[in-house]
Amino acid sequence: MVAHRGHIAVLCAALTAIAPTSLLVPSPAWAQAADADVAYKQHMQNGVKLYQERNWSGALAEFEAAYRAKPKASPLVNIALCQKAQFQYPKAIATLERALSAHADSLDGADASAARDAVAELRSLLGYVRLTLTPPEATVRVDGELLPAAAAKQPIPLGPGSHTLSATAPGYAPGEQSVSISSGDKDKPVELRLVANQGYLTVVASSPRNAIAVDQKYVATGRYSGLLDPGPHSVQIYLPGSNTGGVGQQVVIAAGNLHQVKESDPAMAPLLAGPPGYGPEMPPPEPIPDLRGIYVLAQGAGFGLIGQLAGDAGLSLGARLGLRASTPVGIEALLQLDQAGGVSTGFNDISEILTEQGADADFRAIRVGGNVRLMTRGRVARFVGAIGGGISFDSLDYASGACSESVENGYICFDEDSSGINAFVNTEMGMELDIRGFFFGFVLQQMLCTVSSLDAPDIGSFNGFVGFGLRVGYGTW
Numbered sequence: 001m002v003a004h005r006g007h008i009a010v011l012c013a014a015l016t017a018i019a020p021t022s023l024l025v026p027s028p029a030w031a032q033a034a035d036a037d038v039a040y041k042q043h044m045q046n047g048v049k050l051y052q053e054r055n056w057s058g059a060l061a062e063f064e065a066a067y068r069a070k071p072k073a074s075p076l077v078n079i080a081l082c083q084k085a086q087f088q089y090p091k092a093i094a095t096l097e098r099a100l101s102a103h104a105d106s107l108d109g110a111d112a113s114a115a116r117d118a119v120a121e122l123r124s125l126l127g128y129v130r131l132t133l134t135p136p137e138a139t140v141r142v143d144g145e146l147l148p149a150a151a152a153k154q155p156i157p158l159g160p161g162s163h164t165l166s167a168t169a170p171g172y173a174p175g176e177q178s179v180s181i182s183s184g185d186k187d188k189p190v191e192l193r194l195v196a197n198q199g200y201l202t203v204v205a206s207s208p209r210n211a212i213a214v215d216q217k218y219v220a221t222g223r224y225s226g227l228l229d230p231g232p233h234s235v236q237i238y239l240p241g242s243n244t245g246g247v248g249q250q251v252v253i254a255a256g257n258l259h260q261v262k263e264s265d266p267a268m269a270p271l272l273a274g275p276p277g278y279g280p281e282m283p284p285p286e287p288i289p290d291l292r293g294i295y296v297l298a299q300g301a302g303f304g305l306i307g308q309l310a311g312d313a314g315l316s317l318g319a320r321l322g323l324r325a326s327t328p329v330g331i332e333a334l335l336q337l338d339q340a341g342g343v344s345t346g347f348n349d350i351s352e353i354l355t356e357q358g359a360d361a362d363f364r365a366i367r368v369g370g371n372v373r374l375m376t377r378g379r380v381a382r383f384v385g386a387i388g389g390g391i392s393f394d395s396l397d398y399a400s401g402a403c404s405e406s407v408e409n410g411y412i413c414f415d416e417d418s419s420g421i422n423a424f425v426n427t428e429m430g431m432e433l434d435i436r437g438f439f440f441g442f443v444l445q446q447m448l449c450t451v452s453s454l455d456a457p458d459i460g461s462f463n464g465f466v467g468f469g470l471r472v473g474y475g476t477w
Contacts, residue, residue: 039069047078056085073103077115089122089159096122127185128155131165134193138169155187165190171198171227171256196256198227205237206263210246212237230255236271237263245271288377291327293476296320301445301469305340305363307462314340314363316445316467322373324477330373334390334426338365338465361396365449367424368392379434384441386428395419396454420453424465432471441471 047062060082067075076099083092096119100112107115131152133140140147142156143163156165158181166176172194179190201224203212208222213236219226230253238246247268251259261268297320304313315338322332340363369390376382396418430443447465 036069040066040075043069044075044078047075051078051082051085054085056082060086071103073099073106073111076103077111080118084122087159087161089125090157093119093122125160125183126157127160127181127183128157128187129165129179129181129185129190130155130187132189132191132193133167134191135169135172138167138172138192138194140192141166165192167192167194169194171196171200173197198229199253199255200258201226201228201233201235201251201253202258202260203235203237204260204262207239209239210237210263211240228253235261237268238271247271288327291324291379291477293324295322295324295330295332295473295475295477297322297332297471297473299336299443299469299471301443301467303338303340303445303465303467306464306466314338316469318367320371320473322371324373324375324475327377328375330375332371332373332386332388334367334369334371334388336365336367338367339363364395364397366393369424369426371426371428381431381433384428384430384432384443386426389423389425392422392424392449393419394422394449394451394454418454420451422450422453424449430471434475437475437477439471439473439475442469443471444468 043062043066047059047066050059050062060079063075063078063082067079076095080092080095080099083089083095096115099107100115100119104112131140133152139149140152142158142165144166147156158179160181160183162178162180164176164178166174168174173196175192175194177190177192179188181188201214203214203220203224205212205222210222211218212220212222212224213234214224214226214228215233216236232250232252234248235251236246236248247263248271249261249265249267249269251261253259297318299316299318299320301316301318302313303316316336318334318336320332320334322330324330367390369388371386371388374385374387376384425448426445427447428443428445430441432439432441445465445467449463449465450461451463452461
């Protein structure tokens with residue numbers, strides 16, 4: 001490779017030449033580019049110096065730093081020279097091929113041709129081994145360097161000389177083998193057969209609340225799987241805090257085997273009673289994370305008006321946008337549209353109360369406000385409630401000719417619509433199911449509303465609203 005790459009070494013030295021320094025005051029973008037140029041040239045100079053001193057690993061680190069400063073072909077070529085000097089021929093081939101494919105525009109024709117010749121020369125030095133691995137999922141290293149799992153299933157390229165292949169796997173003793181490779185070797189067989197030195201134990205409790213201990217040490221709740229050294233081991237299943245020892249048995253683990261224990265197995269026997277809290281102590285439970293995030297809700301409900309404004313059932317549609325500040329508490333903005341027909345607006349005759357009837361109207365309300373939302377901690381099912389209030393833009397639309405009869409005064413008609421701004425207080429109770437952030441539920445909603453701004457006879461100052469509705473929503477917690 002050196003014979004073919006003489007002019008590339010010259011190219012590396014030439015690339016370290018200092019560029020003109022008589023520059024105007026640079027913009028920030030030019031300043032960053034200038035900093036990268038300075039770092040690149042410094043690392044290239046240091047790398048060439050270390051390479052000439054045959055400090056291959058130091059030179060390699062400098063050329064890699066130069067490539068990070070300015071990704072181009074020149075530092076890759078020098079990296080390949082260092083890898084060749086360390087007899088890492090497969091790596092040198094991969095580095096040169098990367099330079100040719102990713103940075104061909106920064107190589108002139110002669111350098112590109114020399115790089116291709118170097119790749120061909122290095123390939124002629126390689127030999128290949130075919131690895132047989134047991135177990136097949138074991139991790140493989142070649143000369144101490146991790147080999148990708150896919151690469152272990154293909155012929156492994158190696159340079160001439162002696163190499164060490166090693167493998168490790170959970171439950172197995174490590175294994176290694178040395179192999180001598182010469183150029184041109186094809187699929188030289190190497191076998192790494194690891195020997196099991198542990199067995200696998202699975203324990204299944206009858207209840208997810210039951211604790212599991214192995215050799216008097218708590219290991220899990222509900223179910224446990226793990227590796228154990230060969231030999232006898234005690235298995236215990238118990239309810240933490242109980243004054244009995246639970247049930248247990250002695251198991252013998254064999255290397256390479258799977259042993260399963262269930263609480264319902266006939267071999268499980270009651271253990272001797274002990275003091276309160278008998279059995280290996282469980283670690284403290286992990287704290288439940290606080291649920292926080294933005295949420296949106298849409299609601300549809302049927303409602304009735306209670307009080308002076310009484311009539312047919314109405315329909316309510318609403319939306320909420322809120323922030324769940326902690327698991328039990330959220331703050332939300334409320335927008336709700338309510339409409340009911342056939343509302344009776346009663347009156348008392350002002351001169352003498354002889355009869356009391358009413359005029360029918362359509363009632364509409366646009367409500368804007370806010371709530372404090374309260375929630376239980378259930379992740380899937382939870383109870384919810386809210387308390388809040390706001391302002392309501394109300395209107396009464398009378399049917400044409402809507403009249404009320406007074407014996408003394410004849411017919412009194414109310415055919416002029418009425419509107420006004422009132423206040424309301426809102427309370428809610430309900431339940432929700434939460435499935436991966438999407439929640440569905442029902443709610444009972446009650447409101448106490450002022451209606452004094454509406455121009456209608458004898459409707460009083462307050463009116464009630466009771467509704468039952470369904471909700472859908474999404475939360476980001």
